[in-house]
Amino acid sequence: MARRDNDIWWRMAWRNLWRNRRRTAITASALSFGFVAAVLMIALMDGMLEQLVSNGTRVITGQVQIHADDYRPERSMHDTMGGREGLDLAALVGAAGSVTGVTGVAPRAYGGGLISSGDETAGAVLMGIDPRREEGVGRFGASFVVGGMPGPGEIAIGNAMAGTIGAAPGEEVVVVAPAADGSMGNELFTVSGVFRLGMGGFDDAYVLVDLGSLQDLMAMDRSRIHEVAISVDRTDQADLVAARVEEAVEGLADGLVVEPWSVFHEQLYFMTSMMGAANGIIAMIIFGMAIFGVANTMLLATFERRREFAVARSLGTSGRSIVRIVVCEGLFLGLVSLGAGALLAAPVVVYFHEFPLDLSSFIGTYSFMGSAMQPLLTVEYSWDGPLVSAVALVGTGVASALYPAWRAIRVPPADALASR
Amino acid sequence: MSNEHAVRTERLWKIYPQDPRPVEAVRGIDLTVSRGEFVAMAGPSGSGKTTMLNLVGGLTRPTRGKVWIESEEISALSDRRLANLRMHRIGFVFQSYNLLPVLSALENAEFTLLLQGVPARERRERVRELFREIGLEGLEDRRPPKLSGGQQQRVAVARAVLGEPALVLADEPTANLDSHTAEALLDVMERLNRTKGTTFVFSTHDPRVMERARRLIRLVDGRIESDHEASG
């Protein structure tokens, strides 16, 4: 049997689409706007998620961390990386720093203790840091109200803590802390500066101490640290970078775990995942509503053409071919709308990317799960949103045509021919 | 002429379930049309002409009775087989032309050939040849709305006969045409009947058309009232 010329069905579908130009234009416009709305909404949401993650990780934690495998969640001071012996710190920092995508590497040790100034005493988390390296990961360095990062024998405290114990830069404080060998370490430190991160739980509890000084205070070798915090150039690539870092530091010590923020910052990850899912649901609602609207229009169109379908069928056209005509029309409608929508969406997305919506005159800054939110609606460039929206749009066109197509072949040809 | 029939019906009934009481559109018609016949069905409005043609063409299923197209009994066929049968063996001409408005004259005419899977080149050749014969040359690329009624109906006839069906069913093919155009169309159908041996069964109200039929069947209230060989 000779090859069937299938392009006739495409041709008929395409021409059918343009028979009622105004109706097609209106339907396509609605779909295009739906597409633009979905793309923009996803882009804004991505921007918001990016801001959330970025704020949640750029202040202190970084996007990737290395620990000893038993360090989290108890955070015992004994669980240093590489066990009691520790490891070659320079080699570790060097290896992690040379991984593509890594922008900063900061080694840290933690302890707990009491800080006293005069009669006032407060409990504190002691964070031992390398001031220069810390600048590449966290935001402490940029948050000083007075003074700066601590050098050897120095300590930096948050403004809330400074208020509690009444200490100012240049003054001395006493730090008492349990040490790794079971003794109590105590030492005088000079306040190098007061920082203000603007986030509850940090400014009144965290203090920064020079890494070497903290190790001395806690009777730990210089090779022993609890954490390496790593910053990456793209937060959405953290998983990938974590895997690369894991490879790079393998063999430097036993039992090292490298985790991206989605693992060690579970709450934030949960939150962003929820928002992402909500995003998807809203997009589904947009296109779900569109399906009914478009299906209604197509139903009208196929009803108007029922005589033609009946004629085609009485000439021997199969029901399948009729379905193909109607579904192709829906497909073309989706593609035309996509073309128009893409032309519309591109400048809108570029505009909002270049000029983020600043809502600060309406809403103040808000601290949220360790993430300081700016009232700024930013748009991130990404292919995912437009791609998903495009598939949804074309899918909408096709899905809208299914019921009308089914209806088109339901009517017996003779009845359709008889009706006027 | 062969004795073998093109169409045969046996006690054919069509009852439309209708309020307040069912309509008996066709009431037990026995009809045999031989190959190559040129038959007109006449009768008052509502006498069952259209219903009869739809039954014979497999567009409507009979309430009772049987229909044969050549040797095939069609009332038992599936929709798919019926569509196939129409595509290969039956051509339809409708009262209101019923061309597909999105297709050009040529595309409309070649539609059946396309369904039959005839290659494009052969299709075009056959359409052009027939268009020359029936005075449609040069109108190949026009869409139906830009054709006169007579031209549209000739395209419809071309569409019906190009697939070389054994049988062409035409429901009042001249009803919307002026008498001159109607005569011209009948000329075309007659010529195809003579040269290709295609069987034609058409319904009509038009006395001038009845005159040209070689057999005239009169329907009244879903029954055959008379059935004459005419002069032709």
Ligand SMILES: Nc1ncnc2c1ncn2[C@@H]1O[C@H](COP(=O)(O)OP(=O)(O)OP(=O)(O)O)[C@@H](O)[C@H]1O
């Ligand atoms: N689909 C249908 N449903 C119900 N009744 C129908 C249907 N089609 C036809 N009828 C009825 O069946 C009878 C025969 O109709 P049909 O159309 O076959 O007559 P006709 O001879 O073709 O008339 P006309 O010359 O007006 O075209 C009429 O009474 C008509 O009302």
Ligand SMILES: [Mg+2]
């Ligand atoms: Mg009729």
